[in-house]
Amino acid sequence: MSRPLPFDVDPWSIGLSGVDLDRLPHRESVFALSNGNIGWRGLLDEGEPHGVPGTYLNGVFEEHPMPYAESGYGYPETGQSVINVPNGQVIRLTVDDDPLDVRSGTLHDHDQRLDFRAGTLERTLTWTSPAGRTVRIRSTRLVSLTHRSVAAVRYEIEAVTEPVAITVQSELVANEPLPDPHPDPRVRDVLEKPLRSAGSFVLDGLATLVHETRNSGLGVAVSMDHVVSGATVDVQTAASDDLARTTIRAHLAPGERIDVVKIVGHEWATELSVPALRDRAEAAVADAMRAGWDGLTAGQRDRLDDYWACADVRVEGQSRLQQSVRFALFAVLQAADRAERRSVPGKGLTGAGYGGHIFWDAEGYVLPVLTATAPDAAKEALRWRHATLDHARARARQLHLKGAAFAWRTIDGRESSGYWPASTAAFHINADIAGAVVHYLRATGDVDFEREAGLEILIETARLWQSLGHTDADGGFHISGVTGPDEYSALYDDNVFTNLMARANLEAAADAARRHPDLARSFGVDDDEVGGWVRIAQAVHVPFDEKRGVHPQAAGFTDLERWDFETDTADGDLLQERYPYFHLYRKQVLKQADLVLALFFCTDAFTAEEKARAFRYYEALTVRDSSLSAAVQAVVAAEVGHLELAADYLAEAATIDLDDLHGNADDGLHIASLGGIWIALVAGFGGMRDVADGLRFAPRLPAQLTGLSFGIRWHGRTLRLEIAPDATTYRLSTGEPLTIRHFGEPLELVPDAGVSAPTPPRGEAGARPTQPVGYEPRPFEVALGE
């Protein structure tokens, strides 16, 4: 953990004073704005100093060769990396002769604040130039939730004590140099200046840069226009290949202001001509110009009011946790709201970490939150997966498998992982995707989506499992040589998580095919095939270690040598940075929840006692080197009655990005881990499980919280829970009555009438499970600092 930035604590925003030059990248990640289509990292307006410049469009990437020391059949030969599109954030200011730079002159005050309800990033500063001229700046920035191609900045300059001549250079900058060039020259050559100019245009003050990528064949157009008010002398706009600039000159008397609104439009496409692409970007700008700054900010607030009305989670008793969960929900919404036929990369659009790739955690950790709070965004992410089916089918064929094998990491759907034991062999991603389809359908009843995309995903993944596994002489169905979620194990037989998820996948495919027999038939599914899925689903082998009374993570896992934490001690670094993979793989040590994730995702496959034993067993082996682990451990800890431990894990999840616990928040926020904060609260202390027979809750608060409230969308309605230590009140918004289960007992909810149910007495959970030495979570109070 690096030294945390001193963000302030506020229930509906997060702010930071001063400029710590060493920690700029982390600031930029936290203050990133996005709508799921455009991502603007939280750079200072003037562009420099900066940590990692970043302006991303969801789906814009470049291809590069993938190098191997020793290559093999089926290794992807082409990698994908998110690239920067032209940066429209830049607004440079010169005061008399001095360019505004926080490193020069005197910075009297500097504050940035991300507002979760306004959907804006505001910055204020007062600066005296080396020549002694003082200006006050206020910049407000948004990435529009209502205009998906538009970001905007309002930049206000006030002369404080002396008259000043100011020059504002508002720019679009392409091919900015990035820190840390890739070590492989073949990749570096491609990514260093990824964009080739295809045209630059100025028309009546509206400037546009059109670029193309060299290998991935994408066109990108970014346009800008301005509204300037105040004591302006003149405004000029020019554009060349990699730079468009509007120059605004003004003379300000003390107390006088100039107000610049910059509207930036972003478009990209695979198959558009330069004129068409330019026109789209310029149309987006024109449309936003008509709405104006007030229209854009009002749109932000409207969308967010609507979002928070259901999605808000209220936490009583811990203000930093309150801030964290709202930050998390805001980040998840930003990552997805206007993605539209795109999904959520591991770091959203807040940084270029993980190459901008989309992983299984989109379906595993982000879609549950979206399904419950912004189901249309969940649908769009799944529609994107569906759109990659051709790639997934081709990959399955290449792997000599049937159906579809979705990419482990990708931007456009093609496999871009070069380390197959922890990627191609991690077939569970296919069941995770199928599971997200099932959860979305349960939560929405969206038959149109099921027919458009869901059914086909379920069928093709079921076919994959059928071809991947095999039936032994005794009829048991086995899946050999695959990798589960835990990345410190690989290529084991009968990974329990994988097998159970595959079983659910097969069952869901059979159910869906029976619901839509004609459509299923159009995909070549007949009764025999469905019968086959049902048969192998019933025959799925789930290994159990009778001697130890626990489910092994995979066959034989519990017989492996246990990691010796006394000798191979924790030292703050990831184990994978200190030990070779083969060493991690062959020992009992977990990077992240795997069997424990199965306890959560496949809740009905285990008895309560099995869950309790397994949780205790794997707690002693799990080092949480993955940001995906703490939230799941919180959920299961809560379920098996270790509520205070669950609270500690929740606190860890809540601080991973804000305290940069994993040391890599510089290149973006962990969107899945942020989703995990919500999961830890809702599935953990709310005890929510959406299973085939409906919604279940088992709300129970840890000592650290005095109240918890959250809402979920369910078939177009909102269900809100108000959880107090002794009882929970359920409140349904509209429509027909709904029966849920409260601690296993049916509870009928009618609209607009709160129903309260008592919290049953807490059972005996036994001693607090222990973690490996050095891997105990920080106590809730310590982690959250109150």
Add this chain to the structure above:
Amino acid sequence: MSRPLPFDVDPWSIGLSGVDLDRLPHRESVFALSNGNIGWRGLLDEGEPHGVPGTYLNGVFEEHPMPYAESGYGYPETGQSVINVPNGQVIRLTVDDDPLDVRSGTLHDHDQRLDFRAGTLERTLTWTSPAGRTVRIRSTRLVSLTHRSVAAVRYEIEAVTEPVAITVQSELVANEPLPDPHPDPRVRDVLEKPLRSAGSFVLDGLATLVHETRNSGLGVAVSMDHVVSGATVDVQTAASDDLARTTIRAHLAPGERIDVVKIVGHEWATELSVPALRDRAEAAVADAMRAGWDGLTAGQRDRLDDYWACADVRVEGQSRLQQSVRFALFAVLQAADRAERRSVPGKGLTGAGYGGHIFWDAEGYVLPVLTATAPDAAKEALRWRHATLDHARARARQLHLKGAAFAWRTIDGRESSGYWPASTAAFHINADIAGAVVHYLRATGDVDFEREAGLEILIETARLWQSLGHTDADGGFHISGVTGPDEYSALYDDNVFTNLMARANLEAAADAARRHPDLARSFGVDDDEVGGWVRIAQAVHVPFDEKRGVHPQAAGFTDLERWDFETDTADGDLLQERYPYFHLYRKQVLKQADLVLALFFCTDAFTAEEKARAFRYYEALTVRDSSLSAAVQAVVAAEVGHLELAADYLAEAATIDLDDLHGNADDGLHIASLGGIWIALVAGFGGMRDVADGLRFAPRLPAQLTGLSFGIRWHGRTLRLEIAPDATTYRLSTGEPLTIRHFGEPLELVPDAGVSAPTPPRGEAGARPTQPVGYEPRPFEVALGE
């Protein structure tokens, strides 16, 4: 299999007429000359046309970056590749105005012949130039077995019908362009022109080029001098950075000849000044000049007479097999005889295949042959391994293991494999090395070697196993997550071959430490440590599949899905070129003998019935995509009574390189597979096993052979067997009597007196085991073409 070259069949040589321009690389590999220190591929004297120019010095390599799509802890960052040193083979001839080129003019006859007793490659040709001038050329080439730094060529030119003016350019050429540049530009940049000139010198007709490698820090000096006799006009010598040239001009009347003897000296070092290195190379040349051509050729013949006196294997009944086994023995000797503190790369010095790396097959397949036929060369190869112990210890520490972890593939001892599941995790190499030490000690009783190198190797490898394995609650010792010899499996627990070899390693270390307690103590070994080795050796777990009555290759292997050869059929390509590794790894399909290798190497760990059952079981799963497999299958097939199947496998082994069965003989001969021919005959039909209680034989001929004779060195003596269908005659050269076992019965041999023992009746072996469809070996008669 590509179209075989039409080599002729001769008992003591191999020859080829004509020049097939498409198949030059294969010719160059087969006709390569080497003494284990220098390797000259069988290029045409005039340098072009060529397939793959190759002049190698054992140990001369360049380093280059190792690329990874996703790197990890412990991945080697630096690769090693053998490079060409300055090529001294080139002798270009101009006849009047026309350069001799087999592609121009008229080539009346062209023959090359490698002579196993003369140790020379002879070439004769008659050529008429485009201008109608006819010359006859005879070139004889050798790489000296008596002068380890020297190669020499005698080049004779005769004018046939008309007077001709001839110019001979005899050269040293550095940094020749190679075909197929490496795809990675970082590697290509390094390997394209690997040598940097450090000086070029001419002194009294003696020319020397000195070069340095850029990264690996090696210096290389190559010198040449000439003896010219005949109608010479003049001789001039000049040298520049990458070229030294001696130009000889002459006028030949019809029937007149000129005779050029070229002596080339090669030296390299890590830490010599340019003058010192130059002096060494020039001293080698001067020394060989004193010996003269006749001295060099006499030296060849003497060394080879001595070698063949013991090593010769005589096969009755199949002349192509007779040629093959002598070719193999000649190739093995060439690969090692003067290596001196170096070992045998996978392709010897016959090509740059496998990067010029040394693998486990040096100890597994080549050293058994050398130990029995040229034990000093075996010792030198083991001394080289010993010299890499510091690298191996450092690697073990990096892997968090004790002792030494020898490199899977290397030139200088550092790990150079970039694909760890089939390399770093294939820890059996360490036991293979220890096993080679044990066999060498048994065969020689070389206590000096044991004290100098053997003991330390045994100790450090025993320490590795102790730290790599773990003891379970019931006391069983397990080695988890490792890879055995079969490269279509990886990362399994308790690989039987590995576990048994580790057991032998531990026992051998304990024995040796007890034999040399003081020396062992100097390596930090105390009684406790030895006791620990003995304890875990006794506790080594050997899994057995009770249900099927066979040893699984590794724990759980026999429960995996069997490869479906009906669906995934043979098509001539390697499975690894058509299926991803994870797919191969998780199914019952073998690239090469693994458990069957254990049946051979660890002969006493199995009952005869277990061997028979296991052989049959694995026959049905083994595709022999490795050139290392057929020989071992031959050995075990013979042991379990399937003699005709053994003969088929022997025939396959015997034709792998000459018929280019694996399609990659172009970049060098498979030295281990050539060693396998000897192994198949000696351990297969001779039934030889050198075990702790002495030598055992069980000689039995297949129907295809009417007689077999071979000799082995044993404690400085020669033991020769003459095997006939009904009896075997054993003949010991000198010294004390020796007791061996013949079919389990003790047989005392006294020097110089043949002892004959009858072949017992052949038992019932059952039906011939079947191979996967499409993977049956060619019948002996078909493969060998008689």
